[in-house]
Amino acid sequence: MTATGIGAPVRRKEDFRFITGQGQYTDDVTRPGETRAVFVRSPHAHAKIKKIDVSAAKKMPGVIDVLTGAQLADDKVGNLICGWMIHSKDGSPMKMAAHPALAASKVNCVGDAVAVVIAETTGHAKDAAEKVVVDYEVLPAVVDPAKAQAKGAPQIHADISNNTIYQWHLGEQKAVEAAFKAAKHITKLDIVNNRLAPNAMEPRAALADYDAGNDHLTLWNTSQNPHVARLVISAFVGITPEHKLRVIAPDVGGGFGSKIFIYPEEVVCLWAARKVRRPVKWTSDRTEAFLTDAHGRDHITHAELALDGDGKILALRAKTIANLGAYMSTFSSSIPTYLYATLLSGQYDIPQIYCEVDAVYTNTVPVDAYRGAGRPEATFVVERLVEVAARQLGLDPAEFRKRNFIKSFPHQTPVIMTYDAGDYNASLKKAMELADVKGFAKRKRDSARQGKLRGLGYSTYIEACGIAPSQAVGSLGAGVGLWESAEVRVNPTGNVEVLTGSHAHGQGHETTFAQLVSERLGIPFDSVSIVHGDTDKVQFGMGTYGSRSGAVGMSAIVKALDKIEAKAKKVAGFMMEAAESDIDFKDGKFTVKGTDKSVAFGDVALNAYIAHKFTGAELEPGLKETSFYDPTNFTFPAGCHICEVEIDQETGKTDIVNWTAVDDFGTVINPMIVEGQVHGGIAQGVGQALLEGVVYDSSGQLVTASFMDYSMPHAHDLPSFKVGLTETKSPSNPLGMKGCGEAGAIAAPAAVINAITDALGTEDIAMPATPNAVWTVMQRTTPKA
Ligand code: MCN
Numbered sequence: 084m085t086a087t088g089i090g091a092p093v094r095r096k097e098d099f100r101f102i103t104g105q106g107q108y109t110d111d112v113t114r115p116g117e118t119r120a121v122f123v124r125s126p127h128a129h130a131k132i133k134k135i136d137v138s139a140a141k142k143m144p145g146v147i148d149v150l151t152g153a154q155l156a157d158d159k160v161g162n163l164i165c166g167w168m169i170h171s172k173d174g175s176p177m178k179m180a181a182h183p184a185l186a187a188s189k190v191n192c193v194g195d196a197v198a199v200v201i202a203e204t205t206g207h208a209k210d211a212a213e214k215v216v217v218d219y220e221v222l223p224a225v226v227d228p229a230k231a232q233a234k235g236a237p238q239i240h241a242d243i244s245n246n247t248i249y250q251w252h253l254g255e256q257k258a259v260e261a262a263f264k265a266a267k268h269i270t271k272l273d274i275v276n277n278r279l280a281p282n283a284m285e286p287r288a289a290l291a292d293y294d295a296g297n298d299h300l301t302l303w304n305t306s307q308n309p310h311v312a313r314l315v316i317s318a319f320v321g322i323t324p325e326h327k328l329r330v331i332a333p334d335v336g337g338g339f340g341s342k343i344f345i346y347p348e349e350v351v352c353l354w355a356a357r358k359v360r361r362p363v364k365w366t367s368d369r370t371e372a373f374l375t376d377a378h379g380r381d382h383i384t385h386a387e388l389a390l391d392g393d394g395k396i397l398a399l400r401a402k403t404i405a406n407l408g409a410y411m412s413t414f415s416s417s418i419p420t421y422l423y424a425t426l427l428s429g430q431y432d433i434p435q436i437y438c439e440v441d442a443v444y445t446n447t448v449p450v451d452a453y454r455g456a457g458r459p460e461a462t463f464v465v466e467r468l469v470e471v472a473a474r475q476l477g478l479d480p481a482e483f484r485k486r487n488f489i490k491s492f493p494h495q496t497p498v499i500m501t502y503d504a505g506d507y508n509a510s511l512k513k514a515m516e517l518a519d520v521k522g523f524a525k526r527k528r529d530s531a532r533q534g535k536l537r538g539l540g541y542s543t544y545i546e547a548c549g550i551a552p553s554q555a556v557g558s559l560g561a562g563v564g565l566w567e568s569a570e571v572r573v574n575p576t577g578n579v580e581v582l583t584g585s586h587a588h589g590q591g592h593e594t595t596f597a598q599l600v601s602e603r604l605g606i607p608f609d610s611v612s613i614v615h616g617d618t619d620k621v622q623f624g625m626g627t628y629g630s631r632s633g634a635v636g637m638s639a640i641v642k643a644l645d646k647i648e649a650k651a652k653k654v655a656g657f658m659m660e661a662a663e664s665d666i667d668f669k670d671g672k673f674t675v676k677g678t679d680k681s682v683a684f685g686d687v688a689l690n691a692y693i694a695h696k697f698t699g700a701e702l703e704p705g706l707k708e709t710s711f712y713d714p715t716n717f718t719f720p721a722g723c724h725i726c727e728v729e730i731d732q733e734t735g736k737t738d739i740v741n742w743t744a745v746d747d748f749g750t751v752i753n754p755m756i757v758e759g760q761v762h763g764g765i766a767q768g769v770g771q772a773l774l775e776g777v778v779y780d781s782s783g784q785l786v787t788a789s790f791m792d793y794s795m796p797h798a799h800d801l802p803s804f805k806v807g808l809t810e811t812k813s814p815s816n817p818l819g820m821k822g823c824g825e826a827g828a829i830a831a832p833a834a835v836i837n838a839i840t841d842a843l844g845t846e847d848i849a850m851p852a853t854p855n856a857v858w859t860v861m862q863r864t865t866p867k868a
Pocket of ligand 1: 336453454632751823
């Protein structure tokens, strides 16, 4: 390993500009003549719009125009779409209601935009927005997905009865029923997976600029996938043809999934910029972010595990109601189906699984992917069931897990996935050692002496990452395959630019991608630049989500590097008058086999461009190659997290006193970045388990619309993590990598709740397990001494 090559803990090169305030985020980009947009939003969760009067607002100082949904419809701007078709078990397609970027006749959640004010400054626009008069006829609202399906519930979208989008299922129902009949023991759980607000540090923003001379639009926005945004905005929303739109996602301050989707605001800014013939910028404030960023999770599940007399799992069944909010966001249909139910086998050899999912509209903001997206929900179901089953059977939870682990690979689960490689025993064993599980009993006694309850919880999770394989994803109803692309441009001076379709919004790609390229080409790490996030610079790409940039994006780079090396060998052959097959390439040097004749990579690069003898028949000039990588399978990162908590019996406050994480991410490019990813994910998972929860009241008002009411984890809520790695290489990409970006968020909630329930001696606690919730449970139960 070189100091900056694969496996080296290189410091992130992008951090210099981030921590010195030199990042260029969307709000930092300015255009001459720029205007500001402020949206007029519905204060009601459900209402008919009888009339909108913008006349007073238009007369306000600094106002350029005030635009409404009626004008948007007149201009034939299309609806926002959900791109992944799901069929109900009766074969009918999902029922997708219209989602205009500005509501014209009806609002369906608090925060629904009904008009936009374009003004010289944000202050002018805000003042004018208050003068827009909207006459609403308020309708009853429903926020609870179970109630939304009940007879007589408010109907949110015409023609969509019971507010039900689809009733989907996966697995063999009859076989599962038979297994349950034969079972010696059945463990049952009712689970609520709490709704979360994504809260990226940089709120969403959009800046649209119209070049009237060329009838061309440019959009800077906080996107995790600018090419997909361009495709959807042009082909489906119909703002302008694809070649007339450039989308640039500059530095993006965190996404966690919430910036994958196409939102109304960017569509409206583009439309408005063309209308007012001036650039239009919108930057969300934090309250708007709580109100309008797509939320995550929000499942209600009843789950059961069937076991034989020896503690072997026979079958699992689950019935889930997923709240998708007022409209279907871009990928929302796939999260509670193919990203959830397909992972219900966990790390276990479960012969039969059956899952039913009802997706439901409610008068709340749309729900879509949030770090982990479906997989934290699946892990929570499986890891809670397994833990509770072990306790009910009087078995040690680690022993019970071992007994049921999948031990040979490839392993076909009953729910579509083929796990290709893993060693679940190895990560459990290593985690138990690092966590000093043997010493837990003593620590528990010590805590008891101080009047505190101590508990230990496992989460042996698995996830499907590298969301890409076209064959698999395409056959599951997604409209597209999800490969990734790369272009490697070697400049005549020997330095390299890599254009990637992956997008970085905090994951350190500028560093890890450069580590790969510098090692492969034997050139200095600082001679490599990573270019991403601009549809005019980078060939089509699929963007970043589902921890795919390593396994898929970097694999595309590897393929392009293979081509670069092959061509460079030809050039080196010409230079040294040797056959290409006689050339070796190592450490940045091309050598004629068996001789001391060699040329450096930089010389080859220069000759590839300027040596005239290469032009013409034998070899095209230049050294630039493009590749697309479409893997054969997902990658399956897995691991074991162990959480140890101490609960104060007086206050109900839970302190996480120890956290051990042992993960298998296959080949690790940069252990420091990977560790950071794990830390961040755990923090988010702990947030879900202990602190976070979006609350709407029964009338549909968002009660948790600020950080006063929505609590995020702080550094002092977390212990110093003990992390370790095991390694089984993924066979589905040339580097053997598995994704690491979501693991912590997937593993953590179950580990925390398993630890808390272990301490309390009752399974009866929901997330977030706030001090009040824990204290209330303690009043009902007799805690263990
Ligand atoms: N990596 C590595 N070795 C591996 C796997 C990954 O060195 N075996 C490195 C990669 O090269 C990359 C980073 O770790 O620099 C994360 O890689 P990967 O797991 O492929 O995930 P992505 O780059 O595709 O990032 C997406 C993932 C997701 S889905 C969410 S959500 C998430 C996350 O990453 N959002 C984030 N981490 C985030 N981190 C920050 N700071 N901000 C977000 O919005």
